[in-house]
Amino acid sequence: MKMTGESSSGNSEITMDDVKLLIKKKDEIEEQIQAYYDVLQDQGVGVEGPLVDVEGYPRADVNVHQIRTARHNISCLQNDHKAIMVEIEEALHKLHAREKAKREQDESEVQEESMELQVSLPPPFARVDAVTEGSPASGAGLRLGDEVIEFGSVNTENFQNLQNIASVVQHSEGKPLRVTVIRVGQKVQMSLTPQRWSGRGLLGCNIVPVQR
Template identity: 50%
Template sequence: MAATTKYKSLCKKKEEIEGEIKELLDLLESQKGVGLKEPLTDAEGFPRADIDVYSCRHARHQISCLQNDHVAIMKDIEEELNNIHQQAREQKSQTDMLAESVSSCIDGTASMEIDRLPFAVVDRVDPGSPAAYGGLEIGDQLIEFGSVMSENFDGLQMLASVMQHSKGRPLRCVVLRNGRKAALNVTPNTWSGPGLLGCNIKPNKK
């Protein structure tokens, strides 16, 4: 929790007031130890001759004023400390909310990935083809093929369109292989064989 400029200024002023009060108390102590309570007159009611009565009265008056100032500034310091604590609580609350939001987003994304089902299967991969170089294997079940997923898959023509638009560029492909997910990058392109990938994909039966 960082102290504000105002808080530091108030603390400095408080120390200055306390320093002035101490100097005045030392002055009173030097006057036969009269302090704040000892009488400044003798038994007959005349000003004492053994001390500087004027200086003692003036010091006592200044101390009284400074004590009032000290009470006021301590109240200001308390209020500023409350403000600092409140700001810290608000910042922590905002940080916690952001962390919770990010965590929820990550958890939600992970959940979506786990729940997503394969929509097609690779049943042929030609040797030396872009599909083979990209790591596709026979039996791989497609979970993602670029922007195509089970939620929006509407036939093999969608895959052909994605391949055409991604020609010469890596295409993210997520497959289910032997019960485990694998993320691949395949690059559709012309080669010596048929198609842009050199593999055969057939949709899963619904």
């Protein structure tokens, strides 16, 4: 059976439509086999029943030619059925193997993209180890575990200690600061405005340095 689609190397590629066509052909063969079995049943003989009488003459009570034709066709169709079952099995195997290879390739590409992203991001200089609910930090979207790579004018290049961040916060009360963090391998930016609230400080979060 000719399969649809051609690969870049010229080899045919199995598709699900090919498998469906093979299954349809298999069903048709099974229907034909059953039809010939019905013929034998109508004649009152099976696949192996004798077609001659005790004296060796062709039986007069049955249509010998019709029975022989039915038996021959059943034998041929059964061979066709075995062959197409092998084709279906091979087609499904190739289809599943190709899907598995594509899935593995997609996963590999995702991992490569993730690694490239991690390489392109600057190393964090601080980490958020506490965020109080209802605080300015919480409202801005800062989360526990966020790794800071930018806090206003403080970044990986110029960070020396936490006093750098404290100084920026004190001089930016009521003014939005751009904060950039790494969260689950992804770069996330937010706007954080230091301001008075019901809790302590102007942020409502705790930031600790990252050892580099």
